Amino acid sequence: MTLVKFNNGQKNYGVNPFFNDVFDTILNDTFLGDKLVSRVPAVNIAETENEFQIELAAPGLKKEDFKINLDKNVLSVSTEKKAENVEEGKKFSKREYNYTSFVRSFTLPETVDHSKIDAEYANGILKLIVAKREEAKFQTREIAVK
Structure with a gap:
């Protein structure tokens, strides 16, 4: 019978522990992680008695850019923006394009009224107001003790 050793989540430092630690810090660096996360806008979702409020941070866009x-x-919610920098009268060996796009999807609960969804874009924030159905709103009442 052959015995095989498994790592079970522990680091195997081998010959030089510093060597493996360098790769861990490079691959798990927050700078790289932040770059990947920044491709979609940050979202705040709040619930009030009558509605859900979804706010997306998407600066530098116009309201016509959103779909x-x-x-x-x-x-x-999606956007696709293509901007190109062109200067007339010059021969370019390199041209730079700026292409920005994202898609964020939200699964709405059964309690929303699909006919009452409003959107507003101001100061780099896209705000979506999703109304609740009447029967889904919080009902408050006092209960008498018998």
Whole structure:
């Protein structure tokens, strides 16, 4: 019978522990992680008595850049912006394009009123207001003790 050693989540430092630690810090660096996360806008979602409020941080765009779709219970917000820097009268050996796009999708609960969804874009924040159905709103009442 042959015995095989498994790592079981522990680091195997081998010959030089510093060598492996350098690779761990490079691969798990927050700078690289932040770059990957920044491709989609940050979102705040709040719930009030009458509605849900979804706010997306998307600076540098115009309200015409957004496309908002509702497919059954999935609300999708997307944008596609293509800008190019062109100077007339020069021969370019290199031209730079700026292309920005993202898609964020939200699964809406059964309690929302699909006919009452509003969107507003101001100061780099896209704010979506999703109203609740009347029967889904919080009902408050006092209960008498008998």
